[in-house]
Amino acid sequence: MINNNPLKMSLIALFLFSTPVVMAAVSPEEAAHLKNDLTPFGAQKAGNSDGSIPAWTGGYTQTPAGYKQGDKRADPFASEKPVVSISGKNLAEYSDKLAEGTKIMLQKYPNYRLDVYPTHRTAAAPQWVYDNTLKNATSGKLDTATEDVSGVFGGIPFPIPKNGMEVLWNHRLSWNGGDSFASSFDTWLMTAGGKKVLATRTPYFFQYPYYFQEGSAEKFDGNYYQGKIITELPASKNGEGLMIYYNTTQSKRASWQYLVGQRRVRRLPNIAYDTPNFVTSGVSYFDEAFMLFGPTDKHDLKLVGKKELYIPYNSNKSVLVPSDELVTPNFLNPDHVRWEKHRVWVVEATLKAGQRHVVPRRTYYVDEDTWQIVLIDGYDAQGKLIRQSWSLPYLAGDLPALTTQFMWGIYNIDTGAYVHGLSSNDTPKHYERTARQPSSVFTPDAMANESSR
Template sequence: MLKPIAMLLLAGCVLQAQAAVSPAQAERLGRELTPLGAERAGNPEGTIPAWTGGITQPPAGYQPGSHHPDPYAGDQPLLIIDKHTLNNHRDRLPEGMQRLLTLYPDYAVRVYPTRRSAALPERLYTATRQNATQAQLISGGNGIQGAAAGVPFPLPQNGLEAIWNHITRYRGEQLRMLTNQAAVLSNGSYNLLKLDREIYFVYNREGMTPGELDNTLFHYKYKITAPAKLAGSALVVQETLDQVLALRKAWRFNRGERRVRRLPSLAYDSLQPDTNGMATADMVDAYNGAPDRYEWKLLGKREMIVPYNSYKVHQQRIPYDEILGAKTVNSALLRYELHRVWVVEADLRIGFKHPYAKRRFYIDEDSWQILAVDLYDESGELIGLQEAHPINYYEVPVFLSTLETVYDFKGGRYFVDGLDNNEPPYDFGVRLTPRDFSAQALRLGN
């Protein structure tokens, strides 16, 4: 059952600057609550353990610059949920996963022991404590003020605060990653698209203060490196915090035209390029961008079976055709665990259009990473499931998805992003500056 919460976002209300929590409430952080606001204790049944700090050091055998050995490789599944045993576990599975198990009898959810592995550098915990008494929603909930570096609302009072925790969560200070994505069609066919991506995070940088943010969240760039017919095309994005006040800026270099063009819109329901129409712009990283087109409701916290510690599918040298099945990702490579998650519903506001008129988000209490999303159309029909399969990149440490999936139930197809098994590992130490993310830099790089 959903737990009661102190305050709910009233439908249709217009948020002005909302008061932060009191110093007395913030004192709970790092005590009975974790530094990010999760319940430190386990559950009464013992199926969710206490949080003891997560993974703060790489396990034995890890070599810097290599892929990540699975620290839980010896774990065996506690249970396997499939179409035949689904009815015994519906209350702990997202509705989208229930539909996936019903549609595809070969898919199974392997539930492993719960490992609360999420961890961040200590400075993020200090910043979160400061944010708790200072952070405020502004511009009707479309922006925040009084926060930098850490989670802005570790004690969320409404759905907007919870989704802002995901949007602003720590993902490193800079990052380079070579990954592949694939749109797997209903007949099982797909083509891999390889992207060389770079991100320069502003909000989470060491020493960052609210006054220095200048409404900037991060800078992002990618360049297509394969297949050959698309190689060279590129995109650069300057991401703002309040995107109603100042829209994100995006430029695209088209290899065929040999010129850089400013994109008029890359937000909300705009389709991501090269996803076969399966992924909208605001689905990147499970959810991103301005929240102004939805009404957000915080439904409380639930114990749910969700993707977690997905080291098995992350391992080096797994062929991509072993991961990408005809209808789903190979579920034998996936790991699910029982965790407490914040449940947030987003309902499309009157006057706006989007393929997903309702979304239900399941947000990890330990990291604020969205782990699963139920997707509904305007008639209320469940039409999709989105999942993020995370690991602790323990050399930082930071807790992020290593693979993201979107299932289109009506089309019998799915989209996958993040395939990096046969690429160099993520580089969190790459040297980048904001100048690397201008339209001119995009032109010079091509």
Template sequence: MKLRIITLSMTLFAASVAHAAVSTQEAAELGKSLTPWGAEVAGNAAGTIPAYTGGLPTSTNPPGFVPDSGHWANPYPDDKPLFIINAKNVDKYADQLSESTKELIKRFPDTYTVPVYQSRRSAKYPDWVQQNSLANATRCKTIEEGLALQGCFGGVPFPIPKTGNEVAWNAMLHNQGESLRISGQGWYVDAKGNRVLTAGIDLITDAPYYNKELDVEKFAAIGLYRAQMNIYTAPARTVGEGNLLRFYVNPVESPNATWNYSPGQRRVRRSPDAQYDFPVATSGGAMLYDEVFMFSGMQDRYDFKYLGKKEMIIPYNAYDWMQATPEELLNPHHPNPNVMRWELHRVNVVEATLKPGKRHVQPKRRLYYDEDIPSTGMSDAWDAAGNLAKGIYMPSYQMYDKQVPHASSMWLYDFATGVYYHTSITGGRGNGAFVREHMQPIQFYTAESLARRSQR
């Protein structure tokens, strides 16, 4: 009996200790056959995915680009679709499409198409981020059975991921600059094609994980990898509302948290329900909290299995998409294919299945994350009956003058209700995404600060 107790204790200890991602021998390939962030340098055998040659340089200056305007002109204005996938030829490309993409083509055969362009590996990161990605390969570890991180800072946590949890962490900690402000909108389109503005939003988000004034030890003392404050400017019933979000690399020890401000009550309240499969109010209930950026928050309700890499057609280099106004973008039933750009890229595939005894409206999810921009891609989700429930798409574009691969706008389709939701639309007057030179102090992201900003 004593031996069994000792064995059990050692097993529990082993489950809580840190696990390194790769050996020094594997890490040596970073900067050689692999980029510092872990993407394959070589193109594919068919020549349809090019080799990585450095991404878009900071000197990129296409016609129409105005620095610090919040918008980035398309650096590939002369590109035309190589081919268009539609209801007549979808079977030919079925293996490279997500289940949701195929279902959308089937559901809307006359209007939903996938225009596929030349694949362009535009991602480029600052040298500082690349060096930290190299260092993270051997110093960054998962603890708490993959639910938390240790020893990670300033770059892709796991350039050579071995587990689904590691791939998910790469996406959640993807570099989008040290500080960012976005003025945008969220729109709900019902099954009849009616557009409803659910949110005008002015947000500030900072990433202490990418604060160049810190190092591994100093960041570990903070543990806060992202903080975000949202102030709502539309529709009229939500003007003056706001919320505050804080996300930690060890959410087991320091739980992620959300606070909401209500101008009617003039009070800030903690929102314990703002996680997992609780609906996001400003999406009209179409999006769940852990569907933001395809997946975010605690990973404890799912087993994340890494299925390896696969060539998939995903939304990419979405310059026209990001500059489109709601009128140009939001067609009935689905976004306008004419402003969408799709490309063939290698993605890391993760399948998330609900753990025994846990609850979620989506027991199974499959996520496809781009190898160059870890937060870019798409996902499928199934309900408890095994029916395809929802498809999510996360396009990206390179903020070339800032060396920031950006992905914050997303759209999703609910197959059960026929509605779709598009968030962070930055096209149109007064909207845009702005990279900031300096972070706000940590003290900015408090309940008191939220109340002050909301009341302005």
């Protein structure tokens, strides 16, 4: 019998839409695909119909002879030649496999091009990470009201995703090669007038308690990332510090900044969303850092599906040249950027009613093999595409990992200015796995002591 009581129906609707929806894990039968037609991370194992995307056969796990941690890793595919170069002249022929922001860049700049190389599915991880991913598939839970995640540890949380929020959590908790790292990096600003400016040079220390091998979902406290930077250059920022904790419970995120002029550490209230990022001198927003930084709860997330796309990939060549050769006016030098054809998940983010954000709509393109975001198209309130974020996935077969933890940036399509963040082109160290640091290293007091030296 149909209930036609309008008041009762309204109350039921209000209850349904105000109650958190907890997305349950997949069934054991679905998870079994991770041992058959899907890779251990949930990607389609088979290649595509014309062979331009090969089958995944285990990834790239080789260590160059004589390599030592911290060395600059060679480009294992340096002898290869492009299979095609895409420019504004032949854009129409490849348009269906290009992100919208990429098309606009090709149309706007006659000298911009994509050198597309043979596709190598190099993503790999240790077996224990694959084992944890299989467990997560049947135990992971997502609260769609709070964006909180539970029941996962040490692997991809949602290898068989059901919605866009799960895909973005896969990026946040993706495998980057281990549990503790150090790097030294520069953040470069290229002005609209073609002037290259150093925004920041800093050592960067970070670790992933989520990937402490001896841990488990039952013991995990949710603190999945700890990071700390102490600025060296420019001189006006020398000693300035930033420290971040991220948690699978979004309300437990925390960040601190050490201000040299005040000689004190302060808790940061809002290092998220479209707050200007002081690490890039305010040219980018905090939620653009590392391709995704902080919560996305101001936007509705729609999982559109999967498609073949030309994306930056296996980008070691990009970091092996001086920054003056890579960071050129309007865009990165195409001679030093490798593109390949891969399958990506597409997630549309649209601003919720009553919320405000200077980029109300974004399209995320997420690599199926690593779950890392490789491109983002950003639109303004009038629907005009104004920004494109990009990452240059770096291959570290010794770990093994393919990581977007450094070498990312944002093109301002309107002005021609851009940011190239976490560049190790001019620094002695690249991406170095280090001994695990005690929790005391990642405290406000420890940062104050280091910054004030």
